[in-house]
Amino acid sequence: MWSSVFIHSLEHPAGGYKKIFESCDELAEPIPAHVSGKIPAWLTGSLLRVGPGLFEIGDEPFYHIFDGQALIHKFDLKDGHVTYYRRFIRTDAYVRAMTEKRIVITEFGTAAYPDPCKNIFSRFFTYFQGIEVTDNCLVNIYPIGEDFYACTETNYITKVDPDTLETIKKVDLCNYLSVNGVTAHPHTEPDGTVYNIGNCFGKNMSLAYNIVKIPPPQDGWYIAFFGMTENYFVFVETPVKINLLKFLTSWSIRGTNYMDCFESNDKMGTWFHLATKNPGEYIDHKFRTSAFNLFHHINCYEDQGFIVVDLCTWKGHDFVYNYLYLANVRQNWDEVKKAAMRAPQPEVRRYVLPLDIHREEQGKNLVSLPYTTATAVMCSDGSVWLEPEVLFSGPRQAFEFPQINYKKYCGKNYTFAYGLGLNHFVPDRICKLNVKSKETWIWQEPDAYPSEPLFVQSPDAKDEDDGIPHLLLNRTYILNLFIIPK
Secondary structure, eight states, rough: EEEEEOOOOOOOOOOOGGGGSSSOOSSSSSSEEEEEOOOOOOOEEEEEEEEEEEOOEEEEEEBTOOOOOEEEEEEEEEEEHHHHHHEEEOOOHHHHHHHSOOOSOOOSSSSOOOTTTTTTHHHHHHHHHHHOOOOOSSEEEEETEEEEEEEEEEEEEEEOOTTOOOEEEEEGGGGTSSSEEEEOOEEEEESOEEEEEEEEEOOOEEEEEEEEESSSSOOOOBBBBBBSSEEEEEEEEEEEEEHHHEEEHHGGGGTGGGGGGGGHHHHOOOOEEEEEEETEEEEEEEEEEOOEEEEEEEEEETTTTEEEEEEEEESSSSGGGGHHHHHTTTSOHHHHHHHHTSSSOOEEEEEEEEOSSSSSOOTTOOOOTOOOOEEEEETTTSSSSEEEEEEETTTTTTEEEEOHHHHHTSSOOOOOOEEEEEEEEEEEEEEEEETTTTTTEEEOTTTOOOOOOOOOOOOTTSTTTOOOOEEEEOTTTOOOEEEEOO
């Protein structure tokens, strides 16, 4: 059940969380799930999820949490019962690895090596034939029209059959868009229009960002790596960067992987960028603040000439992914906690961006919204310095992978957010946050390690939080489905 206590840290001395990072097998057919609680009669359909499910190929281990091979999960809900099914997605990375019984394509934190059976000339040629980008689509799955695609953060997406979970085809976005990659978390408007943000390599090793629009019909709801209001896009530029020279040459260097190409600029801080939707134009306001890591936006909205932006942040310029190697998260509990203490501190923050900043005095707080302590001050160089309001902060307790009542409140003034609670990086709770009062509630059980939340609104809902905030799989690979009511 929900509890109003969040900051208390549950201990895990038995190390049950290690099961999350163990490989598992496919299922030959769907199996019945044990349901704790009662599933509402109106809650029917299928839930698709994707994530890492294979953490080694033969004797070769993957090293990072984002390296495991993509496994798609399916929950079918009908008449109060649930069945569960899973299959590995037949990406090139997976098929070639299983065929050759070794890691063939370099992943996020694991480098692939040439076939040791090849002669020295063939191995030399392999190093210099160019970058082979992974298609290991372990991050998200979303619809485009009537089709479903699994994706990661590269230029490849993979079409899958939502009924059988069979892999249909691999799609290279570079054949359709001028991008080298897009985020795995697009935004969807009520009419079905899908927006995403991608990057492309420019002249002189520069990196440009492109907003991608896919016309309707579509359907779905997603968390996002960028923000979207009724009239604006919000993009946050953190101090963690890809060194393009290193990225473009790294596959010529033995043992180099994606993680080796990231660099953090301790002097840059963090910048907020705005662009209008219609027409799509960049707004040349310079909003900046102190350095933080960012992986998920919660929501953002316009109010009285301001844009309110709520984010799941990690303090400082140190790259959080450096602490997510499997060797760290598989340690005994005391060692897991020690490692997390060295990592950036997580916080849920609210920033407020003023839209009219042309006639304001230097040194004056431009934010006049009565319900927030966030500030925005004009500096002598013409930039606007932002200070946040902290909506939640607990020692090494993160509120991540956020969800809201997306269909009704995306881009609008809202009250409730739901998130996965990370306890020293171990997912052990589901969290509900009132962003207005800062009140928090949690759901947790001993030795239960939930997945990220998904809010499903009740068909006759009157309140914002009237619905089912979570369906989850996890209990040391014994299948359970938990339904958490309002």
